[in-house]
Amino acid sequence: MDFGFDKRTEELREALLDFMDGHVRPAEAVFDEQLAQLDDRWAWDSVPVLGELRAEARRRGLWNLFLPGEEGAGLTNLQYAALAEISGRSIRLAPAAMNCAAPDTGNMEVLSLVGTEEQKTQWLEPLLSAEIRSSFAMTEPAVASSDATNIETAIVRDGDDYVLNGRKWWITGAMNPNAKIFIVMGKTDPTADRHRQQSMILVERDTPGLTIHRGMTVLGYDDHDHGGHAELSFDDVRVPASNLLGGEGDGFAVAQARLGPGRIHHCMRAIGLAERAIELMCARADERIAFGKPLAEQGVIRDWIAESRVRIEQLRLLVLKTAWLMDTVGNKGAHTEIQAIKIATPATVEWILDKAIQTHGAGGLSQDFPLAQMIAGIRTLRFADGPDEVHKNALARTELRRQAAARAGR
Structure with missing residues (x-):
């Protein structure tokens, strides 16, 4: 079993990590400052620093990575999953900088899948160029x-x-x-x-x-x-x-086709967000003193950090397996795994964010750290693209049928 990424994915990962460290992360505070100065607070994509990031992303070939085929970067789900995770570490800015932000991603996929040539010319092309x-x-x-x-x-x-x-x-x-x-x-x-x-x-x-x-x-x-x-x-x-x-009459089928890739995108970005939360939690634990020693030396904090690492590694393997199945047997063949990651990801990442907030004390609830906004966004994922209960019900139904078939075949 090979757990390594192919050459193209490794090259894109290296380019994206450099882009994140050298451009995206330093721009986060600038983005907030410029956004606060806009006359229309909703027009976030007109912030100057975002335009600069987009130009740099295009220059580096980090553009429309989510879209397969000639209209996009031509990546598989497995290849893009590794990149989506990295972008999730700056979830508000990095996906938008690379024109990989929802809901445009799903809409571009729909237009690419079922749009007429006229519809593609009028709407898909300006979306692909972020106009x-x-x-x-x-x-x-x-x-x-x-x-x-x-x-x-x-x-x-x-x-x-x-x-x-x-x-x-x-x-x-x-x-x-x-x-x-x-x-x-x-x-x-x-x-x-x-x-x-x-x-x-x-x-x-x-x-x-x-x-x-x-x-x-x-x-x-x-x-x-x-x-x-x-x-x-x-x-x-x-x-x-x-x-x-x-x-x-095609609307329901098109919606399901739209949601499959979207779920994998959300899950991989959420893993990146969780990695950012662990990074913040460890930094806070190292620098904060309570009862005469750093938080990093407190047993309960170490338990949270260890458990966070275990949980995120488990989740990543499940998400990458799902991406691989989508590439090899199609979305229908990977349906059970898609449901599984949709159930597991928000709950796992929400748990990690909760511990990161607790490690930060009252500051974790404030605007001085990104954790409160992060957990609000992750809590939303338990509804977006279908609530947990719908996916659990369908997954259980499939498992019951599979087990019944196995018993009948003995």
């Missing part, structure tokens, strides 16, 4: 959106147009005025099979009838440093029929 941003509008306040078949937003054909009516919330990035295009999921045929009722369609930001009502907060954070999360409504929003992504 614009985008949002993915699926979750709704009136229904349990963990079951995507519940989605109620209506997409009704009317001649050469579709007309949309409905309400969405938690639409990431939508507060940013540069989010020029929305991929909207709704129902085109409520009478069809429950997995063939949904469709996806492109809606431009300035389309009449589309109203952005407010930004949502996550445990008190408005996340303006990556465009916030908006509640918005569609009231007789009319768009050309040519804006449909794929065919009518």
